[in-house]
Amino acid sequence: MSKNMTPEKITQKDLHGAWFRWWWANEVPHAFDRYISPSLLLALMPLLRKLYKNDDDLREAYHRHLMFFNTQAIWGGGTITGIVASLEETRANQIANNEEVTVTHDLINNTKLGLMGALAGIGDAIDSGTVQYIFIAIALPWAQAGSPMGSLFPWIGFTLVTYLYGYYFTRNGYKLGRAAATELVSGKKMTAIIEGLSVLGLFMMGIIASSYVKVASVFTLNISGKEFVLQNILDGLLPGLLPFTVIMAIYFYFSKKGIKVTNAILGLTAVLGVLAWFNIL
Amino acid sequence: MELTVVQALLIALFVAAVQSRGLGYATLTMRFSPMMTGLVVGLVMGRVPEAMVITAGIQLVYMGVIAPGGSMPSEPAVATAIAVPVALLAKMEPYEAIAIAIPVGLLGGYLYQFRFFLNTFIIRLSDKFAEELNDKGLWFSIMGLPIIVSFALYVPVMFLALYYGAPFIAEFTAANASSQLFHVLSVVGGGLAAVGIALSVHVIGKKEYIVFFILAFFLAYVLKPLGVTMITYAVLGSVLAFIYVLVTRLSKD
Numbered sequence: 001m002s003k004n005m006t007p008e009k010i011t012q013k014d015l016h017g018a019w020f021r022w023w024w025a026n027e028v029p030h031a032f033d034r035y036i037s038p039s040l041l042l043a044l045m046p047l048l049r050k051l052y053k054n055d056d057d058l059r060e061a062y063h064r065h066l067m068f069f070n071t072q073a074i075w076g077g078g079t080i081t082g083i084v085a086s087l088e089e090t091r092a093n094q095i096a097n098n099e100e101v102t103v104t105h106d107l108i109n110n111t112k113l114g115l116m117g118a119l120a121g122i123g124d125a126i127d128s129g130t131v132q133y134i135f136i137a138i139a140l141p142w143a144q145a146g147s148p149m150g151s152l153f154p155w156i157g158f159t160l161v162t163y164l165y166g167y168y169f170t171r172n173g174y175k176l177g178r179a180a181a182t183e184l185v186s187g188k189k190m191t192a193i194i195e196g197l198s199v200l201g202l203f204m205m206g207i208i209a210s211s212y213v214k215v216a217s218v219f220t221l222n223i224s225g226k227e228f229v230l231q232n233i234l235d236g237l238l239p240g241l242l243p244f245t246v247i248m249a250i251y252f253y254f255s256k257k258g259i260k261v262t263n264a265i266l267g268l269t270a271v272l273g274v275l276a277w278f279n280i281l
Numbered sequence: 282m283e284l285t286v287v288q289a290l291l292i293a294l295f296v297a298a299v300q301s302r303g304l305g306y307a308t309l310t311m312r313f314s315p316m317m318t319g320l321v322v323g324l325v326m327g328r329v330p331e332a333m334v335i336t337a338g339i340q341l342v343y344m345g346v347i348a349p350g351g352s353m354p355s356e357p358a359v360a361t362a363i364a365v366p367v368a369l370l371a372k373m374e375p376y377e378a379i380a381i382a383i384p385v386g387l388l389g390g391y392l393y394q395f396r397f398f399l400n401t402f403i404i405r406l407s408d409k410f411a412e413e414l415n416d417k418g419l420w421f422s423i424m425g426l427p428i429i430v431s432f433a434l435y436v437p438v439m440f441l442a443l444y445y446g447a448p449f450i451a452e453f454t455a456a457n458a459s460s461q462l463f464h465v466l467s468v469v470g471g472g473l474a475a476v477g478i479a480l481s482v483h484v485i486g487k488k489e490y491i492v493f494f495i496l497a498f499f500l501a502y503v504l505k506p507l508g509v510t511m512i513t514y515a516v517l518g519s520v521l522a523f524i525y526v527l528v529t530r531l532s533k534d
Contacts (some may be wrong), residue, residue: 045419159310
C-alpha cells in the first residue's frame with residue numbers, strides 16, 4: 001500500500017477550525033427532520049479527513065454526523081464539537097492499529113444525543129436569556145441618547161464573549177473526551193457505558209420529541225349547538241397521542257421498508273398537507 | 282411610506298442576511314433584538330440619532346418594560362425593519378410603529394419555517410455529497426444553497442413591504458388563500474420533525490430500548506404544566522440509565 005493509513009494528530013489549530021466552522025454554519029442549514037446536524041459535519045470534515053485514511057471509514061463518519069442533531073450553539077455546540085473530535089480520533093486510531101474498536105458508531109451518536117438537550121437548556125438560559133440582556137441593558141442609555149454605540153456594543157460584546165467561551169468549551173470538551181476515551185479503552189466497562197448511554201440517549205430523545213413534534217387537530221363539529229372539539233377528546237384519552245402515532249408510524253415504516261428518509265418526508269408532507277387543507281389538523 | 286428603491290433594497294438585503302443566519306452566531310442577537318436592524322435602517326435613511334432613539338423604544342417594548350397593549354410581533358429583526366421607517370416617516374411613537382409591523386413579523390416567522398422546509402430537501406443533496414466524499418459539494422449544500430434560499434425568500438417580501446408599505450403585506454397575510462397555505466405549512470412543519478426523531482430512535486441501540494423513549498415522551502407530556510427543565514430531565518435520564526446498567530449487571534452475576 002502506498003498511502004499512509006495512520007491517522008494524523010488533531011492540533012489546537014484543527015480544533016479552532018472546527019469550532020469556527022460550527023459557529024459560522026450553526027443555524028444556516030436548519031432543516032425540519034434533522035435540524036442542524038449538517039453544521040456539525042461541516043465543522044468536523046477536515047478533522048475526519050485527517051483521521052480516516054480509508055474512504056469507507058470516512059464515508060461512514062460523514063453520514064454519522066448528518067443524522068438528527070440539535071443543540072444550542074455555544075454551551076452545547078462547543079462542548080460536543082470537542083468531545084466528538086476526541087472520540088473520532090480514538091476510534092480512528094483503534095481502526096488503524098487493528099485494535100478492538102470500543103468507540104463505536106453507536107457510542108459517538110449516543111454521546112451526542114445524550115448531551116445535546118441538557119446543554120442546550122443551560123445555554124439558552126444563560127446566553128440568549130441572560131448574557132445578551134446584560135449587554136443590551138448596559139447599552140440602552142446610549143441608544144436612548146441617539147448613539148450608534150447602543151447597537152454596536154451589545155452586538156460586538158455578546159458575539160465576542162460567547163465566541164470565546166464557546167471555544168473554551170470546545171477545548172475542554174476535547175480534553176474531557178480524551179480522558180473518557182482512554183478510560184473506556186480498558187474494555188470491560190464498555191458495554192455498560194454503551195448501554196447506559198443508549199438508555200439516556202433514547203430517554204432524552206423522548207423528551208425532545210414531546211416538544212419538537214407538533215401534531216394537533218383543529219377539527220370541530222357543531223352538533224345542535226354542542227361544540228365537539230376532537231383535540232379535547234384526544235387529550236382526554238392520552239395526551240400526545242397524535243405526535244406519538246406519527247413518530248411510531250415512521251419508525252415502523254423504517255423497520256419494515258428500510259431507512260428511506262426522502263419517501264418518509266414526502267409521504268408525511270402529503271398526508272399532513274391534505275389533513276391540514278381540510279382543517280382536520 | 283416613502284423609501285427609495287435603493288433604500289428599501291438595502292434594508293431588505295440586511296434582513297435577509299440576518300434571517301439566513303449566514304453570519305453565524307453573530308446573527309443571534311441581530312435576529313432577536315431590534316438594536317442592529319434599527320441602526321442599519323438609520324444608516325440607510327441617513328437619520329442615525331433619531332433611529333437609535335426609536336429602536337431603544339422598540340427594545341423596551343420587547344423587553345416588556347413598555348406594555349405594547351396587544352400582541353408582540355414575532356421576528357424582531359423583520360418587524361423592526363418595518364417599524365423604524367414607519368416611525369421616522371410618519372412621526373409615530375415606537376410602540377405604535379411596532380404594532381403596525383405585526384403582520385410583517387408574522388409573515389417573517391412563516392418564511393423562517395418555510396426555510397426549514399426547503400432545507401429539508403437540500404439535506405438530501407448533502408447525503409449525496411457525503412456518499413461521494415465531495416467536500417466542495419457539502420460546503421455548497423450546507424452553507425451556499427440554504428443562504429441563497431433565504432435571500433430568495435426574504436428579499437422580495439421585505440422589499441415589497443418597505444417600498445409599498447406594511448399594509449400591502451397585511452392584506453396578503455390576511456387573504457384567505459394565503460392564510461390556508463400558511464396553515465398547511467405550519468402543520469407540515471410541526472409534523473416533519475417526527476422523521477428525524479424516528480430515524481434516531483431507529484438507529485440507537487437495541488430494539489427493546491424503545492420503551493425508554495416511550496416512557497420519556499409521555500412523561501414529558503404529563504409534566505408539561507410543571508415546566509420541568511431539560512437539565513432536570515437529563516439528571517432523571519442519567520439516574521434511569523444508571524439503574525438500568527446496575528440491574529442488568531446484577532442479573533448477569
